Amino acid sequence: MVQTINSIDDNTSKKLSIQVSLNGFSFCITNKNQKIIAIEQDNFGIQLTPKQVLDKIKYSFNHNKNLREQVFNSIDVIHQNDLYTVVPKPLFDEKLLNEYLKFNTKVLKNDFIAYDTLDRHDIVTVYIPYTNINNYFFDSFGSFTYKHTSTILINSLITQEKNNESTTVFANINDDSFDIIVFIKGKFVLSNTFKHQTKEDFLYYLMHIAEQLKLNPEEFNLFFLGNISEDSEFYKIAYTYINNVSFGSHQQQLKLASEITPFKSHQYFTLLSHF
Numbered sequence: 566m567v568q569t570i571n572s573i574d575d576n577t578s579k580k581l582s583i584q585v586s587l588n589g590f591s592f593c594i595t596n597k598n599q600k601i602i603a604i605e606q607d608n609f610g611i612q613l614t615p616k617q618v619l620d621k622i623k624y625s626f627n628h629n630k631n632l633r634e635q636v637f638n639s640i641d642v643i644h645q646n647d648l649y650t651v652v653p654k655p656l657f658d659e660k661l662l663n664e665y666l667k668f669n670t671k672v673l674k675n676d677f678i679a680y681d682t683l684d685r686h687d688i689v690t691v692y693i694p695y696t697n698i699n700n701y702f703f704d705s706f707g708s709f710t711y712k713h714t715s716t717i718l719i720n721s722l723i724t725q726e727k728n729n730e731s732t733t734v735f736a737n738i739n740d741d742s743f744d745i746i747v748f749i750k751g752k753f754v755l756s757n758t759f760k761h762q763t764k765e766d767f768l769y770y771l772m773h774i775a776e777q778l779k780l781n782p783e784e785f786n787l788f789f790l791g792n793i794s795e796d797s798e799f800y801k802i803a804y805t806y807i808n809n810v811s812f813g814s815h816q817q818q819l820k821l822a823s824e825i826t827p828f829k830s831h832q833y834f835t836l837l838s839h840f
Contacts, residue, residue, distance in 0.1 A: 649692035788813035
């Protein structure tokens, strides 16, 4: 467990946001003044099953004092996986959820398919959430909301990029995967998720997308988000082949409690971008 906490802040009205994947989970607690009073990340090191992930979450709620000792007024669960696709809203039909997913993921007969609607942008994210984790939060807390990571990424980045006249590629780095989101002259073009084991995997998919979209590596801007630093092998290999490489930043004006170790603004991007 990597911790960047602790703070005892007695403001009532606390909000919990928890991001869940098969490789780990992270959470953030804020108070009514939009101050972060706890933020943690637990990387499992290996990919677990949804049942094993739920066991990890249950253990944390029973033993982690930031989760055990708080009363939350609202809870957001963010599902991070590659079991999704993005559909233009004019082409979306709620009766065809299975049809949208079957081309890029294996859909089982008993899979529950959900969708998030970005009304302002005419985009719908269709995805398979971790149903057992949703059931746990419903049974434990009653009311909560859930979304897919791509929904939050796309919504936040569209807002940032709407007036940009250049070409921008965002790479959101996770433990065993990364999300690529592309904008050309402020317009959302692509969102996809790829598995990686080596830095060469990352470079291959990045350059493949650039080739397919006819993007010039000497011209487009690459911004890294998520779990990455300048020491990362992904950053170094990208810097070798891409002219313009830097880090993105979430635009939320969140304050840190005094006991919390400061972190870079591109870290925890999805976790913090939906506030």
